[in-house]
Amino acid sequence: MSEKRSSLSPARFLSARRRHRSAGLVVLLFGLLAVGSAYAAFAPDNAVADNSAQSQQIEEGKKLFSVGCSSCHGLSAEGGGNGAGKMAGPSLIGVGAAAVDFQVGTGRMPAMQPGAQIPRKAPAYSEAEIEALAAYVASLAPGPAVPASDSYDVSKATDDQVTRGGELFRTNCTACHNFAGRGGALPNGKSAPSLMGVSEKHIYEAMLTGPQQMPVFSDQVMQPQDKADIIAYLKALQAQKDPGGFGLGRLGPVSEGLWGWFVGIGLLVCVAVWIGAKGVKAKGAKAE
Amino acid sequence: MSTSTEFPGPVKWVDDRLGIAKIGKKNLRKVFPDHWSFMLGEIALYSFIILILTGTFLTFWFKPSMTEVEYQGSYSLLKGLHMSEAYASTLDITFDVRGGLLVRQIHHWAAVLFIAAMMVHLLRMFFTGAFRKPRELNWLIGFGMLFLGIIEGFLGYGLPDDLLSGTGLRITNGMIQASPVIGTYLNFFIFGGEFPGDDFVSRFFIVHVLLIPGIILGLVTAHLFLVVYHKHTQYAGPGRTQKNVVGYPLFPVYTAKAGGFFFVVFGITALMGALMQINPVWLYGPYNPAEVTAGAQPDWYMGWLEGSVRIFPGFESHFWGITLSWNLLIPALIVPPLFVTVVALYPFIEGWITGDKREHHLLDRPRDQPTRTGIGVAFITFYAMLWIGGGNDLIATHFHLSLNNVTWFLRFAVILGPILGFWIARRWAISLQRADRDRLLHGLETGVIVRGPEGKYTEKHQPISTYEAYSITARDRQVPFEIGPETDDNGVRAPRRALNKVRARLSRFYFADAIQKPTAQELEEAHEHAHDSDEIHELTEDTETYREVTSDRS
Numbered sequence: 001m002s003e004k005r006s007s008l009s010p011a012r013f014l015s016a017r018r019r020h021r022s023a024g025l026v027v028l029l030f031g032l033l034a035v036g037s038a039y040a041a042f043a044p045d046n047a048v049a050d051n052s053a054q055s056q057q058i059e060e061g062k063k064l065f066s067v068g069c070s071s072c073h074g075l076s077a078e079g080g081g082n083g084a085g086k087m088a089g090p091s092l093i094g095v096g097a098a099a100v101d102f103q104v105g106t107g108r109m110p111a112m113q114p115g116a117q118i119p120r121k122a123p124a125y126s127e128a129e130i131e132a133l134a135a136y137v138a139s140l141a142p143g144p145a146v147p148a149s150d151s152y153d154v155s156k157a158t159d160d161q162v163t164r165g166g167e168l169f170r171t172n173c174t175a176c177h178n179f180a181g182r183g184g185a186l187p188n189g190k191s192a193p194s195l196m197g198v199s200e201k202h203i204y205e206a207m208l209t210g211p212q213q214m215p216v217f218s219d220q221v222m223q224p225q226d227k228a229d230i231i232a233y234l235k236a237l238q239a240q241k242d243p244g245g246f247g248l249g250r251l252g253p254v255s256e257g258l259w260g261w262f263v264g265i266g267l268l269v270c271v272a273v274w275i276g277a278k279g280v281k282a283k284g285a286k287a288e
Numbered sequence: 289m290s291t292s293t294e295f296p297g298p299v300k301w302v303d304d305r306l307g308i309a310k311i312g313k314k315n316l317r318k319v320f321p322d323h324w325s326f327m328l329g330e331i332a333l334y335s336f337i338i339l340i341l342t343g344t345f346l347t348f349w350f351k352p353s354m355t356e357v358e359y360q361g362s363y364s365l366l367k368g369l370h371m372s373e374a375y376a377s378t379l380d381i382t383f384d385v386r387g388g389l390l391v392r393q394i395h396h397w398a399a400v401l402f403i404a405a406m407m408v409h410l411l412r413m414f415f416t417g418a419f420r421k422p423r424e425l426n427w428l429i430g431f432g433m434l435f436l437g438i439i440e441g442f443l444g445y446g447l448p449d450d451l452l453s454g455t456g457l458r459i460t461n462g463m464i465q466a467s468p469v470i471g472t473y474l475n476f477f478i479f480g481g482e483f484p485g486d487d488f489v490s491r492f493f494i495v496h497v498l499l500i501p502g503i504i505l506g507l508v509t510a511h512l513f514l515v516v517y518h519k520h521t522q523y524a525g526p527g528r529t530q531k532n533v534v535g536y537p538l539f540p541v542y543t544a545k546a547g548g549f550f551f552v553v554f555g556i557t558a559l560m561g562a563l564m565q566i567n568p569v570w571l572y573g574p575y576n577p578a579e580v581t582a583g584a585q586p587d588w589y590m591g592w593l594e595g596s597v598r599i600f601p602g603f604e605s606h607f608w609g610i611t612l613s614w615n616l617l618i619p620a621l622i623v624p625p626l627f628v629t630v631v632a633l634y635p636f637i638e639g640w641i642t643g644d645k646r647e648h649h650l651l652d653r654p655r656d657q658p659t660r661t662g663i664g665v666a667f668i669t670f671y672a673m674l675w676i677g678g679g680n681d682l683i684a685t686h687f688h689l690s691l692n693n694v695t696w697f698l699r700f701a702v703i704l705g706p707i708l709g710f711w712i713a714r715r716w717a718i719s720l721q722r723a724d725r726d727r728l729l730h731g732l733e734t735g736v737i738v739r740g741p742e743g744k745y746t747e748k749h750q751p752i753s754t755y756e757a758y759s760i761t762a763r764d765r766q767v768p769f770e771i772g773p774e775t776d777d778n779g780v781r782a783p784r785r786a787l788n789k790v791r792a793r794l795s796r797f798y799f800a801d802a803i804q805k806p807t808a809q810e811l812e813e814a815h816e817h818a819h820d821s822d823e824i825h826e827l828t829e830d831t832e833t834y835r836e837v838t839s840d841r842s
Contacts, residue, residue: 116690159364166365170451170573174581179451180571184582185681189690192582236365237571243383244393244565252452254679256566257588260400264560265408268331268401269324271552275545276324 054135061136064129068110077140088114095209096143097134102205104130106198108212116189118212144208144218151224152200157232165229172217173230180250181234186213196238200231320542321522321535325412330546331405333508334553335398342395343497349385351377352447352493354486363570371449371574374489378448378569394561399441401557403589406434414664417652418521419635421645426514431632433507436500438589443496445567445587449489452567454575455584458483459594466616484577521651524762526755530649585678593624595677599698631667641794643769655720656763659798662714669709673702714801721803724760727752728806729814751815765804769795 017023066075072089074080079091092100103109107121125133134146157165170179176192178184183194190213195203207227210216217227248255295303303309320326353373359366361376362383381388410430413419419427442460446453461483465471480487519533528534536542560566572581586594600619605612630637638660639645654661676683677698684691731749738746752760771792775781782788806814 159367162365163368166573167369170576170579170581174451174579176582178583179573179581180568182583183685185684185691187690188692189684189688191685233365240365242565242568244389244568245563247565247568250568250571251682252583253567253585253587254583254591254682257400257591259564260397260560260588261404263564264397264401264556265331265404267556268405268553269328269408271549271556272327272331273324275327275549276322278545 057132057135058139061132061134061139064125064133065136068124069133072111072114077137082114092137092140094141094143095137097138097146098144098205099209099211100134100137101130101146102202102209102211104133105205106202117191120193144205147201147204147208147224149201152204152228152231154200154228154232154235157229157236161229162232162236165226165231165233168222168226169230169233172222176213178251181237182250195234200235203231203234204228315516316539316543317537318516319533319535319537320520321528321533323523325416326520327546327549328405328412329409330549331553332402332409334550335402335405335557336504336508337550338398338554338557339395339402340501342391342398343501345391346381346388346395347497349377349381349388350374350447350493352490354449354484354489366570366573369574372489374447374449375569375574378450382570390558390561393564393566394557395444396566397560397564398557399444400566400588401553403434403437403441406430406437407589410434411664411668414634414667415652415654415661416521416523417648417657417660420648421639422518422647423514423521424635424639426511426518427635428632429507429511429514433504433511435628436504436507440496440500440504441587442590443492443500446492447489447496448567448569449575450569451572451575451579451581452569452584453572454484454577455580456586456590457488458577459597463597463616463620466613467621468610468612468617484575519649521649523653524650524759526758528650528762530647533649583682588675591678592671592674593620593678595674595680595698596620596623598680599674599677599695599702601699627667627670634663641769641791641798642766643791643795650762652763655717655724658714658717658721658802661717662710665713666706666710669705670702673698673705677702718801718803725803725806728757728760728811761805763805765807766799766802768792768799 065073065077069077069089069092070080072080072082073092074089077092080088082088100109104125105123107123108118110124111118112121123130137143138145154161169181173181176184176186177195178192181195184192186192192213198206204227206214207217207222207230208219242250248259295309351373355373356370357373357376359369359371359376359379361367361379363379366379378392381392383389413427413430442456446457461475461479464475464478467474475483478488478491479485480491520535522528522533522535525534573579585591596619597616600615602615604614652660654664677695680691680694680698683689684694731751734748734750736748738748740746751757769792771788772782774785
């Protein structure tokens with residue numbers, strides 16, 4: 001009905017219709033549109049822009065999960081039994097994306113078989129698949145997210161931070177992981193793995209989520225800076241060459257004793273036998 | 289007098305004042321027998337010399353002080369950390385003193401080899417019966433040195449005040465405290481108050497660099513003096529008796545051999561120090577009682593004590609307001625000292641059981657004394673099981689076993705293993721005795737099969753050489769101790785009857801199953817027999833009915 005008066009100026013047009021019975025509704029619609037557009041313009045763009053991409057990722061993760069994980073963890077990640085009344089896989093509701101990224105990223109999950117200790121191996125999923133799985137598990141309930149890369153970037157760590165990280169490492173970690181991060185035994189076939197060759201992100205996530213036997217070092221217990229310092233110390237330790245020669249595995253006095261006996265005493269006894277044998281021959285030649 | 293005129297000027301000058309020609313003439317001609325196993329003790333002696341040399345170098349820079357300092361040396365991973373001066377100076381020796389790390393590592397490897405060589409030497413003494421009269425006291429002196437060497441090594445391990453050594457001291461501190469009644473007092477006495485306190489480094493240092501090395505040096509002198517005085521033992525062989533020593537004079541043969549061996553020992557130790565990293569103190573960090581590390585173990589010679597404590601089930605009693613930690617008391621303060629005492633007193637125990645009061649200068653071969661050899665293997669097995677226990681965590685992780693299973697296995701193996709080891713070694717030795725007897729009586733199996741005229745096949749045996757026969761028959765025939773009649777001819781009861789019964793039973797246990805060497809008559813008969821078969825052999829050769837089948841052709 002407005003087309004007939006289209007020759008009128010816009011102001012007049014609006015003014016003429018401001019008492020129209022649907023005017024309130026139109027204003028409301030405009031208002032909503034404006035607020036919505038403004039929100040879309042000012043809010044972090046992924047919130048809306050990636051919304052569809054994210055839901056797609058979650059969907060994809062859910063599919064991967066049903067195929068690769070649900071036999072132990074249950075179809076909805078609620079945890080599952082093995083049919084014999086025992087827990088095959090724990091519930092993953094609330095473990096967060098960081099836990100998934102660590103477990104799948106280090107190859108621990110999917111586990112080949114249940115056991116005292118799920119070993120580290122080559123990851124079975126690609127980066128994108130791991131992200132999808134993480135997104136799916138994170139969508140179930142809130143939990144620790146995958147840390148941002150600058151939180152574990154230790155390439156610019158100062159000497160002070162490394163020293164501090166060493167002290168934190170010895171206070172919190174060496175009891176299980178050994179003074180050089182080479183790992184150690186825990187009861188009943190469990191063990192603390194070696195930390196050598198583990199990526200910064202995965203060390204950070206391990207502290208954040210406490211996989212297997214490890215206690216959780218949440219950001220309230222151990223500040224993100226503390227975590228970064230520990231990682232800086234570990235990376236410095238790993239990069240360090242052994243100034244004393246062959247490092248014997250950096251395992252402590254047991255390997256030193258073993259080498260001392262086998263190499264040291266072994267060689268010396270061989271030399272003694274050699275010198276002794278020399279004498280026997282000389283004697284045979286002279287004495288008779 | 290006539291000899292001294294032949295000396296060049298300076299030697300004559302010294303000889304005129306000290307009379308070295310006379311001493312030298314006698315001692316440089318001293319004869320020692322030749323065998324590689326006689327050089328094991330030398331490894332220990334040379335390692336000790338290396339320890340003194342390198343240790344002196346280390347004292348130039350080591351600061352035995354618990355004063356807290358801030359580390360500002362060149363090892364960046366610990367820079368700015370507060371630590372004791374002892375630890376800081378160890379880091380300085382490692383990173384800032386030229387050659388410091390090399391000398392420190394040589395010192396540590398030499399310590400590892402020193403005690404290992406003493407133990408190997410001890411095993412040689414044990415299995416060859418070199419501890420028998422008149423050498424029981426020298427056995428005890430040697431044992432004293434081994435004991436002191438272990439204490440010395442442990443004190444040295446404690447000096448750098450790093451996390452590893454501090455943890456080791458903490459365990460020792462716990463063991464001391466576990467001793468009933470005196471534990472706390474003893475602990476306060478040693479550490480000068482609560483652990484760790486400020487005193488232990490300076491105390492340990494002076495004991496480590498002065499007191500114990502001094503005592504060991506004195507004991508080394510006594511030990512070597514007794515070797516010269518008793519004359520060296522020798523293995524049985526032609527011309528070797530209880531009354532002579534067949535070998536070479538000290539000069540020039542053994543001066544060359546022993547001198548050369550010293551350089552070999554130093555060379556190998558230096559190579560180990562240069563190529564193999566030992567005790568990387570910088571990785572452990574400074575000691576802090578709040579910290580601990582996995583893989584915290586003592587050096588190898590304390591490993592069996594650690595293992596003893598590790599595998600012992602944990603239980604303790606509380607009564608009258610007292611706590612008794614049986615899990616430390618038994619495995620640390622009762623079992624090891626008991627074991628050490630039994631081994632130390634073994635020469636006297638064996639002497640009493642066998643009733644052997646004669647002097648022995650000819651050595652046994654391990655098979656000559658099956659029961660002693662069995663006991664030795666049992667000792668080794670017992671020690672080894674505890675030793676493995678000391679590294680149960682590394683065994684578990686490296687072989688993918690459960691720590692608990694390793695521990696439970698060792699709990700049984702430490703008791704059953706020695707019994708099994710004893711039995712196997714003893715039967716093995718007896719079998720070897722039997723083989724020796726066969727060699728003597730029937731000769732060597734030649735692998736030559738002879739067919740007689742009647743068609744019978746026999747293997748030709750060749751008599752062993754008289755040299756070998758001599759060596760094999762040098763040992764004594766041993767008969768168990770006989771207790772004798774209850775009463776003598778006059779009806780008087782024999783004294784100490786009960787004790788002698790025990791002794792007779794032990795003596796039977798020692799000797800009853802052993803294979804005696806053949807008597808002269810048995811040998812003669814066997815040789816007759818062998819002679820006969822030789823004749824048959826010649827006959828068959830003449831009649832051309834013999835066939836030869838060598839073992840490799842069959």
